[in-house]
Amino acid sequence: MKSGKIEFRIGCTLAGIVILLAVLSLFWTPYGINEMDPASRMAAPSLQHIFGTDNMGRDVFSRAIVGARFTLAVAVSTVLFCTLISIVLGLLAGYAGGWVDEVIMRIIDAINSFPGILIALIMVTVLPPGNYTIVIALCIMFIPSFTRIVRTGTLQYKNADFVRNNRVFGDSDLRLLLVHIFPNIIPLLLSSVIVGLSNAILAESSMSYLGLGIQPPAPSWGRMLYEAQSIIFNAPWCALAPGLMIVVTIVAFNCVGEGLRKRYLA
Amino acid sequence: MKKRIFATILAAIAAVSLAACGQSKPASDNSVASTANTSDATPADGGNFVYGLATEVDNFDPFTATTADAKSIYFNIYEGLVKVNPDGTFSGAVASDYKISDDAKTYTFTLRDGVKFHNGAVVTTDDVLYSIQHAIDSGIPGYDNVDSFEATDDKTIVVTLKKGDADFLAIASQAIIPKDSDNQGELALAPIGTGPYKFASYAVQDHVTLDKNPDYWGTPAHLNEIIIRFIASSSDLLVNYQSGAIDGFTANAAISEQVDKNSSTINVGHSNAVQALYLNNANTPFDDVRVRQALSYAVDSEGVINTVDYGYGTEIGTAMIPGLSSFFNDDVTHAYDVDVKKAKHLLSDAGYPNGFSFTVKVPSNYQVHLDSAQVLVNQLAKAGITMDIQQVDWATWLENVYTNRDYDATIISVDGSIASPTAFLSRYVSDAHNNFVNFNSKDYDAAYAKATAAVDQEKRVAGFKECQKILSDEAASVYIQDIANNFVYSTKFAGYTGYPLYAVDFASVYRIQ
């Protein structure tokens, strides 16, 4: 489809730019991310500081691109772990049915109707500090929707003619699941994974905004936005830079996901 | 989409309200910098004033509400037998006069004539006796020292202490309330006092309204109505002020410096709390005095003040606020001026020639402490010390760090419950229940016991100064500053007077004609 292609290209370009900046930050940033200079605090964007400086005189651009790196790393690992766990749970629930399905789905229902604040707070306080804590917290929040997708897909193909035929030929359950059912779910899962990335970015920035995410002085977009909130009138660039980075990145992944969905499912 | 829902719920805590905490306290003193010209203004009576408060006060009972913000509000509603003055001394309030015996063991108060509660009743000795007993029952600090109290006639109250306490006037500023008015904590939502303002209405998480008390015994207030709005977080204070939703607020310099100075008056004050990088003296490597000293040499307090607080803040060097000027030991303020070489030297003596790393737990609702932590990361790095920041929510901080002492280091401002040196120094006694830094020094325990036992003012001062000297020598923690806490208000108003403890005196504020 034509529209899908355009979206896909736009998405890839934007995502490419963000990823490139994130990679660049590994080797070079114009200033140190925690390099302070009270004399030039809240300076407007200029040639020295293209995104301006924050209220402690740190370079917003340097922080924003390093923030891209942290955010992407968290988002990718979250989606990766979460997808793996969800595939197991979803296949199991969908294929086994009965009480296994019932137990898995009830727990997932309850997690789903449970305020995320509490989940995040528990994870962050119970687990030892470190950046993987936030990944685990996000994972728990994402597993319900991913598992549902896999389960629905499994149900759809479980009773399909070709699966029945193979069962008649004596294929084991595991073989049926992995060789015949699972590959058919992949396209459905793939676009969800990409959209899941943008959701993970959103969730990570929300967590950081609450002070539950990556620890300072490591920059993250959510925290930068929180810190800039009070000076929005005096130094709007401090909030706009991380905010727009979040929007652009989410748009990029949504476009890619949408493009993929249209290509495979339309 | 479900994921989006979670994300949003999470984001919601956003402005995780300072609500739960009782640390940021409006208070100010001596150094008043008026940036706008208000000298030719004429005071006008009447009108209202909307004050923004970044925490939420949900209890107005002076016997259970002990957070600084609650105190700052009920300062206007309640009065004690005596009341603090802007210069830190005390003068009569519900009592017109008082006498202190030479051994500071017997305090005699004479009731003022015709002081009325907000409910119209005249204050009697019965009310005073009830209030004192209620303070003892409620465990208000300092009242455990009361041995007996009685009304010798219908105007005179005599309080006898177990041991002499020259500070008892500060303690006697605890609210006087009508007899039997607070047996079940009824005052929490319906306060009755004798102050210049009376409680009018309260809407949870929204505002509390105070009306002028027309029957006030002293100088009546100027403004007819004070509306105190509860703002979700300190980062919203500025936006609400800039939009005109509030007429004034109290905040640290990082926020107060952002206002338009042509239309605002900034009253520079102290937070009257000790900001420090508190070290858990029981944990390695902070059980080694050399390591603590090394940290003190590596930290540049002035750098923190300049970077985080726009230069507003007072270096302290010990666990005492400069506001208690007679007790403050300024000899040790600069005992550890920044010296990276010395820091490194001390570290290698202690067995850390290549430095070490530790985690600092910082309550996430205090931007000022988080910012300070980020400055310290840079400063400590120069001495080869790696400090990792871990943000924790306020309730978690209180339980894990403060109560259970499960931490290596933390950054916080510690305030005193009363305007007395004991409020700041008692926590360093080895077995004090609130000794959350696990400071352990026999010398200190002896010095503190000696200081508190002294009745003679000169000896008391010398004793408490000695305590501060020991804290400095032992580098109990890395003392940074008394953060400036500035009262900002619109130039449509004037007159604000600060106090050396938590109080926002609305009675002093008036509208300019």
Next chain:
Amino acid sequence: MRYLIRKAVILILTMFLISLMTFLAFHIIPGDPAQLILGTSASAEKLELLRHQLGTDLPLWQQYTSWIFGFFRGDFGTSIRYSMPVKTLLGDRIVVTALLGLMVIVLTLVVSIPLGVYAASRRNTAAEQVVNFLTMIGISIPGFFLSIIFMWVFGLVLHLFTPGSYVSYQQDFGAFLRFMIFPALAIAVPEIAILTKYIRTAMLDEMDKDYVRTARGKGASHRTILYGHILRNAIVAVIPLIGMMIGSIFSGSIIVEQVFGVPGIGRLLISSVTGRDFPLTQTLVMYIALIIVITNFIVDILIQVIDPRIRLSN
């Protein structure tokens, strides 16, 4: 009927699980309400006294059972923080949040139905692309960023409203609405984007169906087909979305109430969690979960009433 009973049993089971999870969660995370109320200068005796008054010194199972028995009797307990009955606290808040939610729903429907129809009827044109682009942006903006931008642009720069000057609906309903329009808009933007996208997609799907071709063959006007048949069926297809929307409006209102200073359910939930106010949090969580679960329940039934073709089995 069996279907209904089964659904109802699941509903009750889910609610019970949620209450148990909230309770356990609350006691895993650190934080002592008594210490929070009294602050750092409290004495040990005073803390002990308050813990006893609050009942937080009782064994865990006792705290839970007393809460749950109370809940069934309609007694939600007393808020630890605000020292007033949870019921009283909720009363006003529910109205505020419900009004906010209603404004969001009205805004969403008023904007997204015409927009979705428009985009679908201009298939493969530049106009459709513009709508697609806008919905993509709308879906991608985090609520907290949107709120901050609204405060800045509409509040501080354009002075269209005064951030922080919430007016109670009882005091002045007009002023209440004028203030609430901005928070409502901040919540509505992503909802509008999502609904527009779904309506557009649903309509495009309908357009390709046989009955449309038949109707067209019979000579029905473009307008009749578009509004008489396609839109009606498209809306039916969108109904399952409503359940999710209610949930997301609720969570959207949490952050927006916080940023705009609206005293509703959302702001109360946050302060109850940070204040470790268990009776209040538990009731709020149950309340919000109940609304979401019941909405989904109603949506399920609605779908069947409207379109009995959908099988009941799953």
